[in-house]
Amino acid sequence: MKKADVVGKEKSWFYSDAVKDHFFNPRNIFKTKEEAQNYKADGVGVIGSPVCGDVMKIWIKVDAKTDRIKECKYQTFGCASAIASTSMLSVMAAEKRGMKLDDAMKLTPKDIMQRLGGLPARKIHCSVLGDKALREAINDYFKKTKQFHRVKEDETKIIDTALKITNKDIEEAVLEGAKTFEDVQKRTKVGVQDKNCIPEVKKLIEFYRKKHFEGSE
Amino acid sequence: MKHVYLDHAATTYVRSEVKRAMLPFLSQKFGNPGSFHSLGLEAKNALDASRKKIAKILDCNPEEIIFTGSGTESVNLAIKGVAFALRSKGKHIVTQKTEHHAVLHTCEWLEKEFGFEITYVDVDKHGIVKLDELEQAIRKDTILISTMYANNEIGTIQPVKEIAAIAKKHNVLFHTDACQAAGFSEIDTKKLGIDLMTVNGSKIYAMKGTGLLFVKKGTPLQPLIHGGAQENVLRAGTENVAGIVGLATALELAQKERKKESKRLSNLRQYLIKGIRESIPKTILLGHPVKRLPNNASVSFLDVEGEAILLRLNENGICVSSGSACTSHSLEPSHVVIATGMPYEVAHGSVRFSLGKRTTKKDIDFVLKKLPKIISDLRLISPVELGKKDVGL
Numbered sequence: 342m343k344k345a346d347v348v349g350k351e352k353s354w355f356y357s358d359a360v361k362d363h364f365f366n367p368r369n370i371f372k373t374k375e376e377a378q379n380y381k382a383d384g385v386g387v388i389g390s391p392v393c394g395d396v397m398k399i400w401i402k403v404d405a406k407t408d409r410i411k412e413c414k415y416q417t418f419g420c421a422s423a424i425a426s427t428s429m430l431s432v433m434a435a436e437k438r439g440m441k442l443d444d445a446m447k448l449t450p451k452d453i454m455q456r457l458g459g460l461p462a463r464k465i466h467c468s469v470l471g472d473k474a475l476r477e478a479i480n481d482y483f484k485k486t487k488q489f490h491r492v493k494e495d496e497t498k499i500i501d502t503a504l505k506i507t508n509k510d511i512e513e514a515v516l517e518g519a520k521t522f523e524d525v526q527k528r529t530k531v532g533v534q535d536k537n538c539i540p541e542v543k544k545l546i547e548f549y550r551k552k553h554f555e556g557s558e
Numbered sequence: 559m560k561h562v563y564l565d566h567a568a569t570t571y572v573r574s575e576v577k578r579a580m581l582p583f584l585s586q587k588f589g590n591p592g593s594f595h596s597l598g599l600e601a602k603n604a605l606d607a608s609r610k611k612i613a614k615i616l617d618c619n620p621e622e623i624i625f626t627g628s629g630t631e632s633v634n635l636a637i638k639g640v641a642f643a644l645r646s647k648g649k650h651i652v653t654q655k656t657e658h659h660a661v662l663h664t665c666e667w668l669e670k671e672f673g674f675e676i677t678y679v680d681v682d683k684h685g686i687v688k689l690d691e692l693e694q695a696i697r698k699d700t701i702l703i704s705t706m707y708a709n710n711e712i713g714t715i716q717p718v719k720e721i722a723a724i725a726k727k728h729n730v731l732f733h734t735d736a737c738q739a740a741g742f743s744e745i746d747t748k749k750l751g752i753d754l755m756t757v758n759g760s761k762i763y764a765m766k767g768t769g770l771l772f773v774k775k776g777t778p779l780q781p782l783i784h785g786g787a788q789e790n791v792l793r794a795g796t797e798n799v800a801g802i803v804g805l806a807t808a809l810e811l812a813q814k815e816r817k818k819e820s821k822r823l824s825n826l827r828q829y830l831i832k833g834i835r836e837s838i839p840k841t842i843l844l845g846h847p848v849k850r851l852p853n854n855a856s857v858s859f860l861d862v863e864g865e866a867i868l869l870r871l872n873e874n875g876i877c878v879s880s881g882s883a884c885t886s887h888s889l890e891p892s893h894v895v896i897a898t899g900m901p902y903e904v905a906h907g908s909v910r911f912s913l914g915k916r917t918t919k920k921d922i923d924f925v926l927k928k929l930p931k932i933i934s935d936l937r938l939i940s941p942v943e944l945g946k947k948d949v950g951l
Binding site: 364365367370371373374387391392393394395396397398415416417418419420421423424540547 | 861862863864865866869870873882890891901902903906938939940941942944
């Protein structure tokens with residue numbers, strides 16, 4: 342049973358001036374599709390899926406001597422806050438002398454949000470994925486330059502709070518051949534108790550299926 | 559800034575005739591229809607006259623109309639009212655997947671809190687309910703079928719007459735949510751053969767917070783709001799006299815004008831769709847090519863997200879709505895678009911243009927001038943490049 346709270350926690354649905362500015366005038370974008378195709382990046386990272394409604398792709402150029410990001414370009418499929426947050430991230434990564442890679446690896450959604458002057462609460466989870474894409478791009482750079490010891494994969498996240506099932510468990514089930522939510526549930530019991538996680542699990546299944554099997558079926 | 563309002567399916571402005579009809583009942587003829595004095599009588603007469611006016615349009619008795627506070631309330635009264643009245647007879651309700659949340663959430667609540675069973679019938683790729691499945695879904699304990707007349711998102715018009723005939727054949731009550739259709743479609747309850755029908759004011763140029771439920775005489779119904787004898791004890795509370803007078807005026811005008819206005823709007827709508835198709839690649843028209851509300855153009859733009867399109871249009875003074883996840887409170891993309899078998903990618907990029915009385919060709923030209931650049935700008939910064947084949951089209 343829900344407790345009455347007419348106003349709710351969310352104060353406003355509308356965006357801050359910084360979000361609007363970056364949404365209407367996104368920084369560090371490619372002028373043409375060709376420019377994106379021909380861009381010589383030192384590292385590239387992609388996160389998200391069009392199924393979930395957000396995809397972010399980040400290209401970085403790195404100054405090997407200083408270990409700093411020289412240039413940060415991106416493309417975003419998503420809503421206004423997704424576009425604005427990636428735009429802001431690209432500014433943060435390359436501003437001044439460029440961010441040290443180790444610092445860039447530690448960027449959090451909160452850092453980006455602060456610079457944006459906040460986001461509506463329900464937008465945070467889905468739209469600030471840029472930091473993860475940036476980490477992937479840096480990892481990609483580390484792999485390309487054979488600095489494997491510096492590669493840091495993203496941590497796992499608990500999806501089903503009742504059974505402590507993580508995104509990695511769901512990914513594993515998909516890799517083992519589970520195709521539908523029912524398949525995954527049979528293997529993991531995900532969503533049996535914690536029914537609230539079911540929509541997210543379904544999205545993850547679609548995402549991992551796209552990630553691992555797209556084009557192969 | 560110039561405003562081009564293309565969100566009439568969300569709500570309409572109050573037209574001047576309606577405003578004029580309502581005004582006397584705000585400060586001069588303000589009586590309570592339940593009072594035994596001249597002011598009360600004056601209000602009661604206005605109420606009765608409005609009810610008669612509407613009864614004539616719906617081809618029913620004035621006693622068969624219950625005034626409510628919104629379309630959502632009417633839907634709640636219809637479904638919960640019948641469910642509670644007939645729960646000893648049966649606890650099964652048939653509806654379909656593209657219903658408004660007013661219907662879906664009401665059904666879910668009955669399921670969860672009172673153990674009702676609900677069958678959500680599929681629709682085809684155009685959003686038309688599958689009649690064979692609907693008929694097969696009917697059981698011995700089915701007490702109600704509820705399907706919308708026309709869809710609020712994609713504009714698909716349902717075969718309400720056929721559904722009513724199926725309901726009748728199986729001796730099951732039939733409710734239709736006609737909120738979107740009342741301005742454009744036939745709402746003669748006898749010709750349609752329906753038992754309950756929801757109409758609201760805020761889509762037909764009357765006030766928000768006005769609605770009605772047609773309930774055929776003899777239909778078992780429990781009230782949801784108790785505390786007075788108003789509306790034949792089926793909906794307590796002092797009547798919103800001004801709102802009701804406005805609703806009656808609006809409905810009368812809408813039905814009088816509907817053929818002419820439908821023709822004008824569907825021409826404009828086709829002009830918009832044609833313009834979009836010619837100037838923007840990779841677009842998908844959602845809903846039915848022909849059986850759709852004359853004012854509805856729902857389009858999905860591949861590789862871009864609906865909220866982003868909406869806000870960039872808004873920046874140009876163009877008001878529309880989107881079925882993208884980001885514009886819904888659940889963060890799930892439109893259940894309607896998904897129910898038609900479209901993939902999530904398509905739902906995320908959906909935009910609804912809904913035209914209205916004030917919409918002109920000039921407005922559409924303005925949209926067609928602004929939209930292509932908005933889409934190409936957003937596509938330029940999008941990493942997604944789907945072909946129509948990728949989404950199964």
